[in-house]
Amino acid sequence: MAQRQVLHGLGRSIGWSMGHKRQPNSTTVRYSHWMPTIAKSDYRKSVDPKYNKGMGYTYEERQRLSLCGLLPPAYRTMKQQLYAVSESFANQTSDLHRYIFLRALRQRHERLYFEFLSKKVNECMPIIYTPTVGTACVKFSLLHYTALGLYVTRYDKGHVIDVLKNWPHTEIRAVCITDGERILGLGDQGANGMGISVGKMDLYTALGRIPPQFLMPAVLDVGTNNQTHLADPLYIGIRQERLRGPEYEEIVQEFMDAVVEVWGPQTLIHFEDFATPNAFKFINKYQDCYCYFNDDIQGTAATGLAAFLGVERISKKPLQDHVIFMVGAGSACLGIAKLVIKELLKRNVSEKDAYKNIYISDQSGLVTKETKVMIPDLKPFCKDMPPMNSLEEMVEKFKPSILLGATGSAGIFTEKVLRTMGKHNERPAIFAVSNPTTKAECTAEQAYNFTEGRALFCSGSPFPPVVFNGKRIVPGQANNSFAFPGVALAVMCTRPFKIPDDVFLVAAKTLADYAEKHYPGEEKLFPTTVEACDVAFDIAVNVAKYFFDKGLSNVFPKPDDICDFIKQQQYYTNYDSSLPPVWEYPELPSVPLPDEWEKKTKKQRS
Numbered sequence: 276m277a278q279r280q281v282l283h284g285l286g287r288s289i290g291w292s293m294g295h296k297r298q299p300n301s302t303t304v305r306y307s308h309w310m311p312t313i314a315k316s317d318y319r320k321s322v323d324p325k326y327n328k329g330m331g332y333t334y335e336e337r338q339r340l341s342l343c344g345l346l347p348p349a350y351r352t353m354k355q356q357l358y359a360v361s362e363s364f365a366n367q368t369s370d371l372h373r374y375i376f377l378r379a380l381r382q383r384h385e386r387l388y389f390e391f392l393s394k395k396v397n398e399c400m401p402i403i404y405t406p407t408v409g410t411a412c413v414k415f416s417l418l419h420y421t422a423l424g425l426y427v428t429r430y431d432k433g434h435v436i437d438v439l440k441n442w443p444h445t446e447i448r449a450v451c452i453t454d455g456e457r458i459l460g461l462g463d464q465g466a467n468g469m470g471i472s473v474g475k476m477d478l479y480t481a482l483g484r485i486p487p488q489f490l491m492p493a494v495l496d497v498g499t500n501n502q503t504h505l506a507d508p509l510y511i512g513i514r515q516e517r518l519r520g521p522e523y524e525e526i527v528q529e530f531m532d533a534v535v536e537v538w539g540p541q542t543l544i545h546f547e548d549f550a551t552p553n554a555f556k557f558i559n560k561y562q563d564c565y566c567y568f569n570d571d572i573q574g575t576a577a578t579g580l581a582a583f584l585g586v587e588r589i590s591k592k593p594l595q596d597h598v599i600f601m602v603g604a605g606s607a608c609l610g611i612a613k614l615v616i617k618e619l620l621k622r623n624v625s626e627k628d629a630y631k632n633i634y635i636s637d638q639s640g641l642v643t644k645e646t647k648v649m650i651p652d653l654k655p656f657c658k659d660m661p662p663m664n665s666l667e668e669m670v671e672k673f674k675p676s677i678l679l680g681a682t683g684s685a686g687i688f689t690e691k692v693l694r695t696m697g698k699h700n701e702r703p704a705i706f707a708v709s710n711p712t713t714k715a716e717c718t719a720e721q722a723y724n725f726t727e728g729r730a731l732f733c734s735g736s737p738f739p740p741v742v743f744n745g746k747r748i749v750p751g752q753a754n755n756s757f758a759f760p761g762v763a764l765a766v767m768c769t770r771p772f773k774i775p776d777d778v779f780l781v782a783a784k785t786l787a788d789y790a791e792k793h794y795p796g797e798e799k800l801f802p803t804t805v806e807a808c809d810v811a812f813d814i815a816v817n818v819a820k821y822f823f824d825k826g827l828s829n830v831f832p833k834p835d836d837i838c839d840f841i842k843q844q845q846y847y848t849n850y851d852s853s854l855p856p857v858w859e860y861p862e863l864p865s866v867p868l869p870d871e872w873e874k875k876t877k878k879q880r881s
């Protein structure tokens with residue numbers, strides 16, 4: 276009996292239950308020799324990425340789990356393993372190699388991977404997320420080795436539920452799905468869009484600390500119109516033109532219903548990188564009847580509004596008095612514009628005044644009543660004025676104080692556009708939010724150089740700090756990754772049936788407040804990425820409060836301490852064990868880690 280308790284304790288300490296098929300009377304040492312089959316299955320489990328500790332298995336655990344001899348003799352603490360990973364990471368020869376290295380780590384040793392991401396956010400975010408994830412998607416056919424997420428295809432029609440049931444984890448609480456049609460600013464990547472779903476869900480865990488076993492990245496492969504992929508003999512998806520019309524919508528509907536059937540109506544369904552007309556069609560169809568959100572519309576909206584609230588704070592001018600010019604009439608710009616309107620209406624600004632100062636343009640110029648509008652959500656933003664085409668002329672004419680581009684068209688914020696922004700504003704707010712970096716409307720350097728260093732600049736993908744007139748300026752990152760992990764964490768904890776738009780107002784305000792609270796008196800619109808985990812937690816707390824207060828949570832009773840309630844459901848990477856040894860193993864000599872590395876690993880803000 277005592278023996279069984281020890282074994283159970285050990286099972287818990289490494290993260291799985293040992294079961295009851297043990298020899299109750301055997302000693303532990305004999306057990307490991309007598310039961311080769313079980314020992315072998317323990318070995319498989321011990322290298323399962325979810326449980327693996329790598330060289331972090333203690334000598335005691337190695338003895339009990341029949342791992343002696345299967346690992347090198349040295350033992351490594353989590354910190355020593357992190358050091359090993361960071362050395363190997365740094366030795367990779369390109370960002371794509373770093374991406375491949377991290378993917379392999381994820382497939383081998385999940386807790387170490389997430390611990391590394393959270394300790395090295397600055398270094399890892401640009402790899403597992405934008406910009407490198409964009410390159411990875413383009414080349415995904417060469418990188419695919421094993422199931423990272425679920426592929427559902429148009430030919431699974433009528434059987435989507437069976438495909439979903441093949442996913443190895445049974446308790447899924449969030450799904451991120453893309454059909455790959457608009458991957459970042461890189462266009463149609465078909466099934467290669469899996470890289471984006473995987474990247475987003477990795478941030479659920481790295482930033483939101485949502486346990487990875489609750490998450491399922493997915494691709495809905497309905498074909499691709501990307502001619503390069505269609506001609507590529509190694510393309511991993513269905514080599515056919517994209518499905519359109521009712522058949523396309525039916526397969527999306529079947530996916531939605533299958534998720535609800537398999538994992539329940541409280542499963543969060545996150546739509547990512549759908550082409551804009553479909554993105555708006557589905558948000559309007561699903562938002563009120565599924566636990567659903569579209570990240571490019573709503574997550575981006577929360578981040579964009581937060582940036583504008585920061586501009587309001589720094590400029591000491593109410594948001595409704597700012598002239599906002601948006602270049603791009605897609606998911607990102609329209610999502611932000613709609614949330615700004617929501618915020619202004621809440622402040623009792625009249626509808627007419629709320630719309631008055633927001634201008635939107637697309638490739639054919641200013642969106643006016645003459646524009647052939649394909650997305651109904653764009654209609655209220657159409658101006659009753661003559662058409663205008665040149666961005667330079669529009670910026671000169673409307674004198675925006677906030678200029679935001681989400682176009683996927685690199686460099687359209689020309690020197691003249693930027694200088695005009697600088698001419699009309701003391702602190703011109705310039706946001707080049709297109710991803711990846713190669714698609715940014717301007718670089719950080721251009722934004723500061725052409726405005727004499729006065730720009731309040733943010734970009735979608737990270738730019739390095741710029742030194743202007745001897746002053747080091749750190750550009751902010753205006754990316755929806757500051758919003759969706761916190762919203763998802765709140766949803767996972769409170770289990771609502773739907774996610775109203777107000778949730779993204781809460782997220783925006785929390786993000787803006789975070790910057791204000793942590794950088795008082797500083798002209799900083801966003802926290803740094805190393806704080807993204809703390810931001811996600813704050814957003815989760817406020818959004819969870821919102822769900823409880825509005826009666827939308829399905830968790831009863833309302834917890835007294837929401838912070839604690841959320842913390843208890845988060846993912847932790849600790850796998851310490853304090854078991855006694857079975858046979859004696861001497862304390863082996865070790866060498867301390869370099870001081871330099873220890874210092875660098877401590878949290879730094881910029």
Ligand SMILES: NC(=O)C1=CN([C@@H]2O[C@H](COP(=O)(O)OP(=O)(O)OC[C@H]3O[C@@H](n4cnc5c(N)ncnc54)[C@H](OP(=O)(O)O)[C@@H]3O)[C@@H](O)[C@H]2O)C=CC1
Nearest residue numbers: 459460551603604605606607637638682709710735754755
């Ligand atoms: N930082 C972040 O968090 C986020 C960034 N993004 C990025 O924003 C970009 C756009 O995404 P999304 O809105 O979904 O994309 P869409 O493709 O739906 O929209 C792009 C819009 O930009 C317009 N456009 C393109 N080129 C120009 C140009 N040269 N001048 C004026 N308008 C132009 C298009 O006009 P037309 O319709 O006439 O073709 C279209 O209205 C992408 O790069 C994406 O990565 C998206 C979401 C979040």
Ligand SMILES: CC(=O)C(=O)O
Nearest residue numbers: 459548571710754755
């Ligand atoms: C960040 C993001 O979601 C995009 O660029 O599409």
Ligand SMILES: [Mg+2]
Nearest residue numbers: 459547548571
């Ligand atoms: Mg996106």
